[in-house]
Amino acid sequence: MATVESPLLSIGAFARRTRLSPKALRLYDRLGLLAPDHVDEATGYRWYRDDQVERARLVALLRRLDMPLERIGRVLELQGERAAREVADYWAAVEARTARQRSLAAHLRDRLSGRRPRMYDINIREVGEQTVLTERRHLLADDLPMWISAALGRLEAAAAACGDTAGPAFVLYHAEVSEESDGPAEACVPVADRAAAEKYAAAHSREVSLRHEPAHRLAYTRLTKAQVVHPQITSAFDAVERWTSDEGLTVTGPCREVYFADWCAAGPEDEVCDVAFPVK
Template structure:
């Protein structure tokens, strides 16, 4: 039922009622989070119904949690009984990110203090020519997990029983908050396979590489950086050249079903 004009209040009155600034109300209107009940076509003045105050207060509370406006829209769009679960899910992600940042602070502090890091044994090996199916894309750090998982799923499905080696992920450029790779997910195969959609086919040329093998627990960021540091430091000490190549992560075990102390991954740099 459409509200009567006598039920509506001005934007200033609604701002006073909800303690939201007029600037915030304009922003929430532009994003569709809190649309005025009526906008005067001549003056452009916004008018709200007092019943909209509950939504306004919820938005204000969620913003105090630093919830992005797009996530707030998701909360507003679901039925009432689902809202709290979405908020809890969001906060669980915040806690996980905070825990990761805490570990990163410890890692950076150790680097700056020149503290000795856990030792990794660096080995070398010869890799023959491999024909691989690949998916390559530019992605930032926040999207890397989803991209890798989706790409591996698509490649395994496309190759079926023709997989002939461990999947690996090549970082052709830095992946962080400001740099987007590109990243290439590869799986070696044998037999005849045709490219399809995002899936390409190419030859990964034979090369020598230096690598360390790490456990599932050591794959967690930022601990995995220690493995990268170990290999790059060894390459520098040995006078090897890796400037032409891109590092890669080779997953030779069932990562999802592995235990924390199970060896699952090689961090490798092609060298010459």
């Protein structure tokens, strides 16, 4: 039995079926997202098949997520779970960006209104002595996140050859890191086997250093992943530093960020980092 083909829809009829404007349909055609089935050579009229309606509606829904057209193209090329995973990855990035922007907006409100930074829950804990592998770098604030991730990754890989890590990784700030000031910052990973770490550092002295961190007390506040963003993270440092002064404590070393959670697996509202000062 012969297959009966559905009649073609004019661009106007197709626009009404899909709730997309003719202008949008022309744009999606130009970008390769939704080409008409047929274009009349004489008139330039575009004609679409009925079975293209679902694809067009999918494009419209993805645009309602503010998904860039280039990424919509990637979704359309995928099927089933792979397409769903692409949408999930996109939305996770949107939520992470929104959480960062929410934190930044709060920081800017406090800064512009002259109010003190919002309250932080500040505590003190004891930290035992540690042997740490380190990398030190002069860099500006924009370069800091990528360097921290890469440096801690290298140091944790090195620690695997030295009896594994012996505590959370941390980053010291020996001087201000901002848009104008380049630190330096120092990435640190505690190691379990000091003798093995000494051998490793001696063999890789151009890449890493080894030093001893004495036991100390830390005044700290705990931050979510969304809060670990410059410049709003500076309000947490300011709050801890002000608290130590109010409590009559003395800062005894460089401020630091202590990363106690899996950064990649954490969501925007998960606690991942302590902003801290060593005190006595």
